[in-house]
Amino acid sequence: MTLAVDVVVRRDDFSVRAAFEAQPGETLALLGPNGSGKSTLVDAIAGLLPPSEGSVILDGTALDDTTHPAHVTPDRRPIGVVFQDLLLFPHLSALENVAFPLRARGVPASEARDRARRLLERLEVDGRAGARPRELSGGEAQRVALARALVPAPTLLLLDEPLSALDASARPRIRDLLRRELRAFDGVRILVTHDPVEASSLADRLVILEHGEVTQIDTPEQVRTAPRTRYAADLVGVNAFLGRLEPSEDGAGRLVTDDGEIVVPWPEWDVDGDVIAIVRPADITLWLEQPTGSARNVTRGTVTSVSVEGDRARVRIKSAPSLVAEVTTGSVERLGLREGAEVWASFKAVEVELYPA
Amino acid sequence: MLGLVIRTPWSRIGEILTSETALTALRLSLMVAMAAAAISFVTGFPLALALARGSFRGKTLVRTLVVLPLVMPPVVAGVGLLAAFGRRGVLGSWLYEWFGVQIVFTTWAAVLAATFVSFPLAVLALEAGMRGLDERLEDAASTLGASRWYVLRRVTVPLMGPQIAAALVLAWARALGEFGATITFAGNLQGRTQTLPLAVFERLQTDPEAAFAISMLLIAVAFAVILALRGRFLR
Numbered sequence: 121m122t123l124a125v126d127v128v129v130r131r132d133d134f135s136v137r138a139a140f141e142a143q144p145g146e147t148l149a150l151l152g153p154n155g156s157g158k159s160t161l162v163d164a165i166a167g168l169l170p171p172s173e174g175s176v177i178l179d180g181t182a183l184d185d186t187t188h189p190a191h192v193t194p195d196r197r198p199i200g201v202v203f204q205d206l207l208l209f210p211h212l213s214a215l216e217n218v219a220f221p222l223r224a225r226g227v228p229a230s231e232a233r234d235r236a237r238r239l240l241e242r243l244e245v246d247g248r249a250g251a252r253p254r255e256l257s258g259g260e261a262q263r264v265a266l267a268r269a270l271v272p273a274p275t276l277l278l279l280d281e282p283l284s285a286l287d288a289s290a291r292p293r294i295r296d297l298l299r300r301e302l303r304a305f306d307g308v309r310i311l312v313t314h315d316p317v318e319a320s321s322l323a324d325r326l327v328i329l330e331h332g333e334v335t336q337i338d339t340p341e342q343v344r345t346a347p348r349t350r351y352a353a354d355l356v357g358v359n360a361f362l363g364r365l366e367p368s369e370d371g372a373g374r375l376v377t378d379d380g381e382i383v384v385p386w387p388e389w390d391v392d393g394d395v396i397a398i399v400r401p402a403d404i405t406l407w408l409e410q411p412t413g414s415a416r417n418v419t420r421g422t423v424t425s426v427s428v429e430g431d432r433a434r435v436r437i438k439s440a441p442s443l444v445a446e447v448t449t450g451s452v453e454r455l456g457l458r459e460g461a462e463v464w465a466s467f468k469a470v471e472v473e474l475y476p477a
Numbered sequence: 478m479l480g481l482v483i484r485t486p487w488s489r490i491g492e493i494l495t496s497e498t499a500l501t502a503l504r505l506s507l508m509v510a511m512a513a514a515a516i517s518f519v520t521g522f523p524l525a526l527a528l529a530r531g532s533f534r535g536k537t538l539v540r541t542l543v544v545l546p547l548v549m550p551p552v553v554a555g556v557g558l559l560a561a562f563g564r565r566g567v568l569g570s571w572l573y574e575w576f577g578v579q580i581v582f583t584t585w586a587a588v589l590a591a592t593f594v595s596f597p598l599a600v601l602a603l604e605a606g607m608r609g610l611d612e613r614l615e616d617a618a619s620t621l622g623a624s625r626w627y628v629l630r631r632v633t634v635p636l637m638g639p640q641i642a643a644a645l646v647l648a649w650a651r652a653l654g655e656f657g658a659t660i661t662f663a664g665n666l667q668g669r670t671q672t673l674p675l676a677v678f679e680r681l682q683t684d685p686e687a688a689f690a691i692s693m694l695l696i697a698v699a700f701a702v703i704l705a706l707r708g709r710f711l712r
Contacts, residue, residue, distance in 0.1 A: 166620045194619040207617035211635045220631070224623035272622055 121275050123308045127174035127184070129157075129164040135172075136160045136332040147302050147309040149323030151316060153351065157332040158312045159204065162280050165310070166201050167194035178276060178308070195224070197276075200269030204281040204312075206261055208253035214264045215240065215249040221272040239267040243297065259290035266301065275307040282311070283318055288476045292393050298322060316356040317396055317475070320344075328352050344444050345436050346427040357434070359399040359443055365391050365474075372416070372469055380440030383416040384472040396475045401434060401446035403471040407464040408455055415466035419443070423461040426452060433457070437465055478696065485693050486686040493690040501668050502676040503694075506653055509584065509672055513591035513652035514645050517599035521644070525603035547597045554593050555661025562589065562662070586663035587670045591652035599648040606640025607633075643706055650702040654695065 121144035129136045136157030142148040150158050163169035165176060167183060175185040182190045183197055208217050218236035223229065240246040245263040248256060256264065262282060269277060282298055283291050299322055302309050313319050319326055320340040328336040328343070328351070336348040340356070347357035363377035365384070373386045375397050384397050405411070411418060421439025433452045435445045443465050447457075457463065486493070493499060527533070528540060546554055562569040562580045572578045580586050614636065618628045634641065656674040663670035665679060673691055681688040 163616075166616075168616050168620070194616070195622050195624055197620070199620065201617070201620045203613070203617055205613070207611075207614050209614060209618070209632060209636075211638075220618070220623070221621040224618075224621060224627050224631075268621065 121179045121307055122177075123165075123179075123276055123310070124175070124177040125161075125165065127161075127164055127171035127176060129160050129169060129171045131160050131163075131169060134160065134332065136164075136329070138327070138329065138334050139174075140327045140334065140337055142308045142310060144308055145306060146324045147311055147322055149319035149326045150310060150312045150329055151319040151323075151326050151356065152314065152329030153355075154314055155331075156314075156329045158314070158329055159280065160332075161329070162201070162203075162278060162312055165276075165278060166199055167192060167197050198272075198274045199276045199278055200272065200274035201278045202262075202265045202269045202280060202282055204284065206253075206265040206285070208256075208261060208265055208268070210253050213250050213252060214245070214256065214260075217253065217264055218267045218271055221268060225272060236267070236271060239271050240264070243267050243301075257290070258286045259294050262286060262290075262294055263297070266298075270301070270305070276310065277302075277305050277307060278310045278312070280312045281314070283315070284313075289392065291476070295321065316358070317360055317398075320356065320360060321362065326356065328356065345425055345434050346429065347434075348429075353401075353446075357401060357444070359401065359404075359441075361397040361399070361441055362394055363397070365395045375472075375474075377441055379442060380419070382441065382472065383469045384474055385469055387474045389476065391476075393476065398473040398475070399443070399467055399471065401444045404443055404445035404465050404467045406435065406437075406445055406447055406451065406455060406457070407466065410464050411466050413466070414468065416469040417472075418464060418466045420462070420464050423457055423459055423463060425459060426457055428452070435463075437463060439465060481689055481692055481696070484686075485689045489686060490690045490693070493687045494694060496687075498667060498671075498676065499687070499691060502671050502673050502691075505584070505587070505668065505670075506672040506674075509587045509591050510649045510652040512588045513595050513655075514599070514649035516588070516592045517596040517648040517652075518603075518641070518645055521596055521599040521603055521648075525600050525607060528600070529604045529607035543597050543600050545597070546594050551590075551594055551655065551657030551659075552661050555590060555658035558586075558590060558593060558658065558662040562586070581662060582664045582666060582670065584663075584669050587659050587672060590658035590662045591655045591672075594655050594658055595648035595651040598651050599644045602640060602644035602647055603637070606637045606644070609640070610636055646702055646705055650699065653698060 123142040126139040138161055150161060152158050164171050170191050171184055173186050176183045183192045184190060215233060215236050218239060219232040222232035222235060237246060237249060240249055243263040243266060245260050248260050253261060283294060286294055302322060311323055325339050326343055327334055330349060330351055336343060336352055343352055343356045347353035361375060361377045361382060363375045366374045366376060368374045371386055373384050375382050375384050375395060382397060419439045421437040423435055424438050425436040427434050428449055431449050432446055433449050435447060435457055437443045445465055561567050564573060564579060564581060569580060615628050615632055618632045654674055659672060660675055665671050665675050673695055677688045677691045
């Protein structure tokens with residue numbers, strides 16, 4: 121049940137070139153800034169926009185192939201798509217929306233409705249079964265759209281920006297739901313997003329797309345350690361900590377993660393639920409001895425990898441919590457940084473950026 | 478319109494409108510208009526779809542031909558239909574020889590004449606509706622396993638409900654008022670081709686008051702149409 125994509129897709133005067141494979145049971149994130157060609161690629165995989173070159177092969181079957189001309193129409197692809205703008209049918213109730221794919225396949229109305237209702241129950245939105253899409257909240261609509269994509273039991277699930285339309289308060293619950301559903305789905309899972317945090321928290325591997333080209337395919341961990349481009353370094357290659365925020369004595373906060381604690385500034389917004397803290401690798405200073413200074417976050421750890429990119433190096437440190445620091449290659453030599461070396465790392469609390477999870 | 482309101486014999490209106498000839502004309506008018514609207518819709522829908530979505534050579538020409546009946550004098554349309562479907566017409570002679578069917582001066586001729594003039598309105602209204610439709614919804618439906626026919630039936634047509642209603646009402650109203658093409662092509666035969674406008678025309682020479690009364694009826698229908706379309710086409 122592998123998906124193998126190797127295509128050039130053109131839309132208007134924009135073209136996307138991408139080659140990647142996705143294995144069953146893994147979640148692959150297509151990550152890139154707006155305008156990088158993500159949605160074009162989604163349309164190509166879904167069959168709405170045939171590639172001008174290359175092939176899309178799912179489970180050994182060519183869905184598209186320009187060398188042995190083949191094109192399987194969207195309605196015959198075993199692919200469930202949740203579109204960015206959901207595209208729920210406004211004239212049908214939530215339940216009828218979810219029953220639609222089954223009805224289209226000739227399943228009798230009562231059975232289709234039963235199966236749709238069961239899925240809505242699993243996604244905890246069955247109480248809104250009779251509502252029209254415009255009466256649903258963002259989170260409810262997202263659940264209905266997910267149910268509609270899942271109900272015909274596709275072998276490939278394609279989620280396009282599933283959290284972007286939600287307000288911050290609805291996001292954590294839907295993210296948890298997505299994580300659960302993605303884990304339970306045993307086919308190929310593809311998540312399309314411009315949000316590195318979303319990608320890193322839900323995906324096993326990232327396909328980074330910039331200006332219509334794939335610039336890196338790696339695990340989030342590898343991208344963090346060795347980003348190939350500025351975009352990857354700036355957005356993906358950051359230290360991101362998910363945890364619970366607790367007030368500390370002096371107006372600051374302590375972010376408690378599974379992997380240790382860090383001191384952070386108290387946010388200006390109302391804290392409700394988990395928080396994500398971002399620390400840029402370049403903001404982390406490394407020391408051979410315990411530093412005494414103004415930095416509130418000081419931790420000790422072991423270097424697990426050093427990867428050099430030009431005159432900069434990314435240093436992974438196993439500590440509580442684990443960190444990636446970016447230093448000059450000069451510093452690497454001066455401090456004798458190599459695998460196994462013991463170092464101290466420090467960063468200021470004010471350099472930590474906080475976001476609601 | 479004011480003149481008509483003043484001249485209408487309000488005391489006699491009930492009697493005139495329930496007279497045998499008026500009722501026959503009304504019944505025939507309603508039937509002809511409904512048939513014309515239905516035919517315009519059924520044949521106009523695929524054409525509107527092609528005009529809104531398709532890209533083919535001669536699209537401009539097709540659109541011009543569709544709109545033409547709107548701007549050409551109905552009497553010319555009648556003459557044209559006569560040339561095509563008359564006993565010695567291009568198609569008419571053929572129909573008569575092979576099937577013994579004669580269209581001209583029958584109710585079918587009235588329907589054909591009314592269809593001819595209402596068809597452009599139906600196509601234009603449907604095409605506008607299709608352009609306003611979010612095609613991504615149809616894309617979504619196809620990724621959910623719906624064939625093109627199923628998408629048309631369960632997504633496109635239901636979403637176009639209001640526009641389809643508008644197209645039907647417009648076509649129906651135009652068909653109801655058709656005069657020139659009908660009298661030329663179908664004649665003025667009571668009970669067969671004499672629709673309300675034809676009845677008005679005839680009555681004007683014999684009983685002007687009755688003509689005024691029937692005219693008021695047609696105005697009332699026009700008002701009803703506008704009310705029905707309010708909030709859809711007219712705001």
